[in-house]
Amino acid sequence: MHIVVCIKQVPDSAQIRVHPVTNTIMRQGVPTIINPYDLFALEEALRLRDKFGGEVTVLTMGPPTAVESLRKALTFGADRAVLLTDRYFAGSDTLATSFALSMALKKIGAEFGDPAIIFTGKQTIDGDTAQVGPGIAKRLDRNQLTYVSKIVETDLVNRTITVERRAEGGVQVLQSRFPVLITMLEATNEMRRGSVENALKAARAEVVTWNAEAVGIEDLTQCGLRGSPTIVKKVFAPGGRTDEVQLVDNEGNPEARANALIDAIFARSPDVEKDLFDQAAHHF
Amino acid sequence: MIDEKFDAIVVGAGPSGNAAALVMAREGLNVLQIERGEYSGSKNVQGAILYADALEQIIPDFREDAPLERHVIEQRMWTMDDRSHTGMHYRSDDFNEDKPNRYTILRAQFDKWFSAKVREAGALLLCETTVTELVRDLKGKVIGVQTDRQGAPIMADIVVLAEGVNGLVGQRSGLREEVSPDSVALAVKEMHFLPREVVEARFNLKGNEGVVIEAMGTITKGMTGTGFLYTNEESISVGIGCIVSDMTESEVTPYELLDAFKKHPSIRPLLEGSECKEYAAHLIPEGGYNAIPKLHGDGWLVVGDAGQFVNAVHREGSNLAMTTGRLAAETVIELHRKREEMSEANLKRYLARLEDTFVMKDLKKYKGIPALLHGNKGNFFGTYPQLISQAMQTWFRVDGVDKKSKEKAIMKNFRETRTLRGMLGDAFKLARAWR
Numbered sequence: 264m265h266i267v268v269c270i271k272q273v274p275d276s277a278q279i280r281v282h283p284v285t286n287t288i289m290r291q292g293v294p295t296i297i298n299p300y301d302l303f304a305l306e307e308a309l310r311l312r313d314k315f316g317g318e319v320t321v322l323t324m325g326p327p328t329a330v331e332s333l334r335k336a337l338t339f340g341a342d343r344a345v346l347l348t349d350r351y352f353a354g355s356d357t358l359a360t361s362f363a364l365s366m367a368l369k370k371i372g373a374e375f376g377d378p379a380i381i382f383t384g385k386q387t388i389d390g391d392t393a394q395v396g397p398g399i400a401k402r403l404d405r406n407q408l409t410y411v412s413k414i415v416e417t418d419l420v421n422r423t424i425t426v427e428r429r430a431e432g433g434v435q436v437l438q439s440r441f442p443v444l445i446t447m448l449e450a451t452n453e454m455r456r457g458s459v460e461n462a463l464k465a466a467r468a469e470v471v472t473w474n475a476e477a478v479g480i481e482d483l484t485q486c487g488l489r490g491s492p493t494i495v496k497k498v499f500a501p502g503g504r505t506d507e508v509q510l511v512d513n514e515g516n517p518e519a520r521a522n523a524l525i526d527a528i529f530a531r532s533p534d535v536e537k538d539l540f541d542q543a544a545h546h547f
Numbered sequence: 548m549i550d551e552k553f554d555a556i557v558v559g560a561g562p563s564g565n566a567a568a569l570v571m572a573r574e575g576l577n578v579l580q581i582e583r584g585e586y587s588g589s590k591n592v593q594g595a596i597l598y599a600d601a602l603e604q605i606i607p608d609f610r611e612d613a614p615l616e617r618h619v620i621e622q623r624m625w626t627m628d629d630r631s632h633t634g635m636h637y638r639s640d641d642f643n644e645d646k647p648n649r650y651t652i653l654r655a656q657f658d659k660w661f662s663a664k665v666r667e668a669g670a671l672l673l674c675e676t677t678v679t680e681l682v683r684d685l686k687g688k689v690i691g692v693q694t695d696r697q698g699a700p701i702m703a704d705i706v707v708l709a710e711g712v713n714g715l716v717g718q719r720s721g722l723r724e725e726v727s728p729d730s731v732a733l734a735v736k737e738m739h740f741l742p743r744e745v746v747e748a749r750f751n752l753k754g755n756e757g758v759v760i761e762a763m764g765t766i767t768k769g770m771t772g773t774g775f776l777y778t779n780e781e782s783i784s785v786g787i788g789c790i791v792s793d794m795t796e797s798e799v800t801p802y803e804l805l806d807a808f809k810k811h812p813s814i815r816p817l818l819e820g821s822e823c824k825e826y827a828a829h830l831i832p833e834g835g836y837n838a839i840p841k842l843h844g845d846g847w848l849v850v851g852d853a854g855q856f857v858n859a860v861h862r863e864g865s866n867l868a869m870t871t872g873r874l875a876a877e878t879v880i881e882l883h884r885k886r887e888e889m890s891e892a893n894l895k896r897y898l899a900r901l902e903d904t905f906v907m908k909d910l911k912k913y914k915g916i917p918a919l920l921h922g923n924k925g926n927f928f929g930t931y932p933q934l935i936s937q938a939m940q941t942w943f944r945v946d947g948v949d950k951k952s953k954e955k956a957i958m959k960n961f962r963e964t965r966t967l968r969g970m971l972g973d974a975f976k977l978a979r980a981w982r
């Protein structure tokens with residue numbers, strides 16, 4: 264069984280700073296990581312391969328430095344890595360990204376075997392749109408299983424997969440035929456630690472590198488900034504909270520304490536006081 | 548067993564390991580480098596001085612693409628008491644040269660760059676992999692390493708230990724003793740972000756010029772240690788370090804020390820308005836020549852901090868690390884070419900190479916200093932800086948007292964606080980240790 268996992272290299276959001284003067288995001292020096300959701304997808308793919316045999320290919324679109332995350336994925340145990348990189352892809356939104364990735368996936372299918380399953384993470388932590396997975400499925404005309412929290416059963420004879428999907432208000436159990444695209448939720452598994460052999464293999468591996476032309480993209484207006492209808496109007500840092508915590512005296516009876524608390528709130532926000540009084544007056 | 552043997556395994560991807568791996572790989576040796584951190588530099592403290600010469604010997608044109616912050620044109624040496632500093636500053640336009648001599652760097656970025664060069668030269672790098680043990684044959688010769696990843700040991704003709712100050716692998720494998728707490732300093736350091744223009748205006752700099760401040764005195768609260776401040780492109784590194792055994796005795800936490808240093812009236816205005824971006828703590832081997840452990844044996848060599856190669860007096864470490872890494876590599880290359888065994892006797896040539904360079908010459912020159920300073924820490928890091936400050940204050944304050952009387956008062960203060968004999972003794976000992 265051939266499985267492809269789409270991963271993305273993202274800035275470690277825990278370590279991003281906002282420039283105190285210009286208020287822009289300072290990406291310089293911020294370490295990058297594999298999008299955490301993608302790791303759950305990758306581990307799930309590796310488990311299926313270990314159980315049923317086959318190969319796991321990881322695919323990423325990004326700048327040349329994204330090769331680091333591919334190598335890391337190889338260290339975890341992936342068999343092959345493909346980097347899709349081209350300056351024409353710069354500035355891609357989710358539409359342009361899913362287009363480029365779907366073209367690369369077609370080529371992967373042609374060269375290394377059609378994948379029964381394509382995995383992506385639920386969403387990326389630097390975009391949070393959750394659109395790329397479904398976008399790829401649509402373009403490749405595949406079934407899609409999104410927000411998957413568990414793979415229940417894989418039936419290679421009938422070529423079906425059964426999963427649990429987190430939906431609003433409950434868990435759905437869904438079954439799909441292959442080929443399918445699955446987007447994985449967080450905390451579904453724990454990423455393994457690759458063996459010495461995996462690590463050595465990864466350090467040596469040649470990463471397959473394709474540009475737009477290599478994956479057969481002729482219409483460059485569908486790529487990068489030009490192919491991206493999304494417009495980012497403004498990026499801003501939410502103002503920090505400046506209010507200090509105030510402790511109300513922990514003495515006296517509960518009523519006295521409650522009164523002290525209310526006094527403190529009213530003192531801080533006279534509007535609240537006025538509002539409450541108005542409402543109360545209204546009732547009488 | 549992995550049925551492949553490397554010519555050399557280098558444990559660690561700091562400056563010493565990178566230098567060793569690069570030099571060997573460039574000469575065609577099949578080199579495997581193993582690093583515990585996520586990438587080379589990820590475990591290293593930010594903000595440091597890079598001494599160009601040692602790197603130039605390895606990568607002559609490093610200035611073309613290395614991530615350098617500022618070249619140092621001014622050195623300030625301060626002795627401080629709680630409210631003042633007395634400084635000696637040296638600034639020279641000569642340092643604005645084609646190939647500047649010293650740079651400030653951010654280690655995480657610099658090490659990453661260095662590591663890329665190592666891989667370009669053909670070495671294989673395994674990150675996020677910790678070497679847990681050395682593997683020996685029946686005769687006790689080191690023949691490979693075991694890591695914390697599942698799988699068989701990895702074999703090599705020689706293992707170069709570039710694992711930094713703790714030297715846990717060497718220690719665990721019985722090659723060396725545990726580092727003694729009175730021969731390592733614990734340094735804490737912060738990076739403070741400041742806009743480029745502010746750094747330049749505040750330190751009187753143009754373009755990529757930079758300043759280094761090194762300070763001693765009451766800032767270490769009577770402990771053996773120093774404080775420092777470097778200007779980077781858009782940030783300032785500030786830190787302080789003290790000998791570990793002093794810290795345990797005094798029960799002052801490193802963080803309190805750094806906090807007090809940052810609040811010192813001479814330092815505070817330099818940091819004003821900055822945002823702390825990073826905090827890191829790291830050990831520095833400061834035992835000097837007398838603390839150097841055994842550096843070679845059958846199938847192994849030690850380089851860099853793991854060999855205690857730091858000149859604490861001049862705050863040089865990475866240059867000794869790179870130089871020892873290079874010399875170890877050259878020794879291995881020579882043996883490899885001649886198809887000679889990596890035996891203890893043959894590897895002794897590494898020691899001979901070390902003796903010939905500034906590394907051993909400098910460490911020998913200062914071998915008495917660590918014990919002297921540590922033994923007289925109360926005087927060198929408390930009494931004298933205070934006396935100097937008081938003398939300056941008396942001398943520069945214009946208050947109707949005649950200069951002759953001021954001179955007398957200063958001398959009296961010195962004599963009463965620290966007897967003439969004590970002072971002469973210290974001066975004599977210092978001069979002797981310096982020789």
Ligand SMILES: Cc1cc2nc3c(=O)[nH]c(=O)nc-3n(C[C@H](O)[C@H](O)[C@H](O)COP(=O)(O)OP(=O)(O)OC[C@H]3O[C@@H](n4cnc5c(N)ncnc54)[C@H](O)[C@@H]3O)c2cc1C
Pocket residue numbers: 558559560561562563564565581582583584587588590591592594595596597598676677678679709710711712715716734735736786788828829830831850851852853856857862863864865866868
């Ligand atoms: C606060 C501070 C400021 C300093 N400032 C300066 C300065 O301005 N100029 C200067 O020249 N020097 C400075 N030094 C000293 C300098 O940092 C060191 O001398 C230098 O980094 C030593 O290089 P190294 O390669 O020997 O060790 P390290 O840089 O410590 O590298 C050792 C590497 O080995 C890895 N490692 C350790 N154990 C294992 C294992 N078991 N398996 C795999 N990997 C392992 C570590 O992760 C690390 O990456 C400073 C040090 C400190 C702490």
